[in-house]
Amino acid sequence: MAKSGVIAIIGGGPAGLMAAECARAQGAEVHLFDHKGSVGRKVLIAGKGGLNLTHSEPRPAFDLRYRERATEVGRWLDSFDGDAFRAWVHDFGIETMVGSSGRVFPEDLKAAPLLRGWVKRLKAQGVHFHVDTRWQGFDETGACKFATSADTFTQSFDAVVLALGGGSWPQLGSDGQWPQLLEAKNVRVRPLLPANCGFETRWSEYFKSRFAGQALKRVRASRFDDSDLEATRIGECVITEYGLEGSLLYALSAPLRDRILARGEAMLELDLQPDVERATLVHRLSQPRGGRSLGEHLRRKGGLNPVQVGLVFEQLGKGDHGADACANAIKSCRIRLRAPRPIEEAISSAGGVCFDSLDGNLMLTALPGVFCAGEMIDWEAPTGGYLLTACMASGKVAGEAAAKWIKGAA
Numbered sequence: 001m002a003k004s005g006v007i008a009i010i011g012g013g014p015a016g017l018m019a020a021e022c023a024r025a026q027g028a029e030v031h032l033f034d035h036k037g038s039v040g041r042k043v044l045i046a047g048k049g050g051l052n053l054t055h056s057e058p059r060p061a062f063d064l065r066y067r068e069r070a071t072e073v074g075r076w077l078d079s080f081d082g083d084a085f086r087a088w089v090h091d092f093g094i095e096t097m098v099g100s101s102g103r104v105f106p107e108d109l110k111a112a113p114l115l116r117g118w119v120k121r122l123k124a125q126g127v128h129f130h131v132d133t134r135w136q137g138f139d140e141t142g143a144c145k146f147a148t149s150a151d152t153f154t155q156s157f158d159a160v161v162l163a164l165g166g167g168s169w170p171q172l173g174s175d176g177q178w179p180q181l182l183e184a185k186n187v188r189v190r191p192l193l194p195a196n197c198g199f200e201t202r203w204s205e206y207f208k209s210r211f212a213g214q215a216l217k218r219v220r221a222s223r224f225d226d227s228d229l230e231a232t233r234i235g236e237c238v239i240t241e242y243g244l245e246g247s248l249l250y251a252l253s254a255p256l257r258d259r260i261l262a263r264g265e266a267m268l269e270l271d272l273q274p275d276v277e278r279a280t281l282v283h284r285l286s287q288p289r290g291g292r293s294l295g296e297h298l299r300r301k302g303g304l305n306p307v308q309v310g311l312v313f314e315q316l317g318k319g320d321h322g323a324d325a326c327a328n329a330i331k332s333c334r335i336r337l338r339a340p341r342p343i344e345e346a347i348s349s350a351g352g353v354c355f356d357s358l359d360g361n362l363m364l365t366a367l368p369g370v371f372c373a374g375e376m377i378d379w380e381a382p383t384g385g386y387l388l389t390a391c392m393a394s395g396k397v398a399g400e401a402a403a404k405w406i407k408g409a410a
Helices: 014-025 041-049 067-077 082-090 112-125 179-183 205-211 247-263 278-285 294-302 306-316 323-331 386-406
Strands: 006-010 029-033 096-098 103-106 128-130 134-138 144-147 152-155 159-162 189-195 215-225 228-239 243-245 266-271 333-337 348-353 370-372
Touching: 006 014, 006 386, 014 029, 014 112, 014 159, 014 386, 041 112, 067 386, 082 096, 082 103, 082 386, 112 128, 134 179, 159 386, 179 189, 189 247, 205 306, 215 247, 215 306, 228 247, 243 333, 247 266, 278 294, 278 323, 294 306, 294 323, 306 323, 306 333, 323 333, 370 386
Parallel strands: 006 029, 006 159, 029 128, 159 370
Antiparallel strands: 096 103, 134 144, 144 152, 189 348, 215 228, 215 266, 228 243, 266 333
């Protein structure tokens, strides 16, 4: 028999922790379960890069980063947006700063102090933590099934918030093993897909052996789709043995991935010299080479570095190419992308519980009293603080709604 006013939070990532905080603030008894030995592991890994909390971009532009889910995620942000996130962090005595790109970080660029302070505060507020305990779905009565290394057991709750994560970085906890458990309860789940990921192509053996691991700095990338250039961005990426990786690819990963799923491949166009007009390049490259090789000529007159020269030859092949052909390869370097990298390597994931399986309070319509939060819902966002902000905001919505549910106010 369920105890009065008891909520289970399944998952100890940012969404689950925020759901626990908000449900407890409403007076509910809260038990948080995680199958790892500690909570917030993905936050700690993100902290190695400075812990990008949120972004200073104002709304409604902020909301548009969530693409086709801008309206739904925007409703979450109405209760917890980037400004609210910064104020929440300041409550821990941690100052924030805005970087040159608009990204917001803790002033000390560390994740551990914030996470430690948060867990300490939650425990002081009365949230009960249960680690090394894996949720294994619901039994026929609606009770939660759990497994530890020593035992299995079931427990009933008045409400449950599922914050199980997506499928990226499974070693940190979000291993994507939950979809079939919900599908068995008539919940629609879209397959989990890699997001903010690298892509595979087929480099020549020479190019791969010579340039894998080297960066392409300040290049313009465009998704080349049905003779139209779309979603143009300037940034950096890295040549890998399998293809391309890095922030520039992450920014375009959703449409590139969707194109590959629909057509089997996607075309990426790189402008290796975005600050130089094509006509200027043709003029410079038309100058006599003397005894210099074409590669040396491209470096001296075209301003290319060795990896950029390598990409030109990947496009044109070895040989004696004219100024027009070289300029075209520099300004329109087309790379055929054949697959996204596996979801296990991705920064985040797309897919998850479909919005038509949820009501406006993030409760599953097929399972009254069960709410969802975070990356396990079918939305995605680019890097830059948008992911973490929406996870926190959804946790707030779900946690508060679960507390209201058990009071009969939902």
